[in-house]
Amino acid sequence: MTDITNLPGNAAEPRKHGSLLEKDARTARRNAAEKRFQVYGMVAIGIGLLMLVILVVNIFSQGLGAFQQTFVTLEVQLDESKLDKNGNRNLEEIKKVSTFGYAPLIQQAFEAKVAADGIETALPGKAMADILSKSAAAQLRDFVIANPDEIGKTVEFRFLANSRVDGYLKGRVTRESIVNDKNVTAEQLDFVDALKEDGVLAKTFNMSFITGADASDQRPEDAGMGVSMLGSLFMMLVVLILSLPIGVAASIYLEEFAAKNWLTDIIEVNISNLAAVPSIVFGILGLAVFINYMHLPMSAPLVGGLVLTLMTLPTIIISTRASLKAVPPSIRDAALGVGASKMQAVFHHVLPLAAPGILTGTIIGLAQALGETAPLLLIGMVGFIASNAPDSIASGLLSPNSAMPAQIYEWAKRADPAFYERAWGGIIILLLFLITMNTVAVILRRRFERRW
Secondary structure, three states, X not given: OOHHHHOOOOOOOOOOOOOOOOOOHXXXXXXXXXXXXXXXXXXXXXXXXXXXXXXXXXXXXXXXXXXXXXXXXEEEEOOHHHHOOOOOOOHHHHHOOOHHHHHHHHHHHHHHHHHHHOOOOOOOHHHHHOOEOOOHHHHHHHHHXXXXXXXXXXXXEEEEEOHHHXXXXXXXXXXXXXXXXXXXXXXXXXXXXXXXXXXOEEEXXXXXXXXXXXXXXXXXXXXXXXXXXXXXXXXXXXXXXHHHHHHHHXXXXXXXXXXXXXXXXXXXHHHHHHHOOOHHHHHHHHHHHHHHHOOOOOOOHHHHHHHHHHHHHHHHHHHHHHHHHHOOHHHHHHHHHOOOOHHHHHHHHHHHHHHHHHHHHHHHHHHHHXXXXXXXXXXXXXXXXXXXXXXOHHHHHHOOOOOHHHHHHHHHOOOOHHHHHHHHHHHHHHHHHHHHHHHHHHHHHHHHOOOO
16 A cells, blocks of 8 residues: 555545655654664674674683693603613513502602702602602603613603693692692692792693593593594594485485475475484484494494484585575576486586585585584493594594594593693684684685576
8 A cells, every 4th residue: 555545634635745855754764763773783793793702712711721731841760670670671571560660760850850959848759759640650661661772761751740730830720729639739839839940840732632532530631632533533534425425316316306296295304304303313323223233333433423424414415405406497408408318417517516505515514513412422432432543444433432522521521620621622623623614615615606
């Protein structure tokens, strides 16, 4: 209806308008409503950006500490009388010396350093050595086994400090908070301050956090993301190899070749429904089918990859079909008009033009799978499984391992604050992976995108 039919008073009397250059009350109201909507939109965007900034700042402020660790530099005398009593450098005999046999060497190294540098402390050698990680003796033993010719010499080592000492230097542990703490004493913190002044103890970049494996609750300072990163890599390889060809083939068939009937309608509805199914349901399915029925190895990246493939397929199929639909019908008609078959028209003309959208959907699906935790926990991919990196592709696929999101979850629920710090650090690494994958998706889309 127009304004003429809603005139007040006599409907036949024409409405008088002023100049077109002057705003009437109705125009002013419309303009005011438009401005209000713009303000609402700007406020919504501002709130979203503020929440994003708060999230990023919180993640990095909590997690950057995981990339730094406190190390103690000591010169250790590898006493031949304790490590190789017969002096024949027989590796089997050297291996018989347990980590308990190496602990006195570390204590002697501390005592010698204190005496040489004039550091004042009343702590005995054992209490001095207790500021180090429980992995220190094992580190010393591994070095001797790998280098038996070094026995009898004095060698410089960089040992990890324990999590309480590291937390003290990072401000996470205070003298007030250790009153009831059995893992560190005020005298040991005084000793730490003296070592820091002397340059023996310092915080440096912690490469082992990126390359190392998970650790037990007794040595959180030794935990790293490296092995779980490899577990995620092998899982993503399985997902990529299986989901891309299966998803693209199913999409091409449904979009280009399948008859439009009730059966294909049911398939399409179920694919859309599967895309909305909670990920934990796929974990239960993987546990029932791949582990309980097919008897594949539990906690293996192969099983994790199969579960994530099932979860990713609906996303890839939906995005691929949307990309195929976006190709103008004139491309198909032109190809068929010059004598191409249906398959030639699809694979030689339609598919290359839809490739940017297909690749983008695939990478986004992989990024979604990379961040999943619930299905991996159900198939046993938890932390502290693999202590060493796999030595082959077969081992990487079939040996028990963890994944980055599952590793982060495990660290977040452990009691020691050092694990909580590492959980935030793991989130930073995971975010970098996700940002990289999404950046690649944008670059591929812009590189191959065709406009018509």
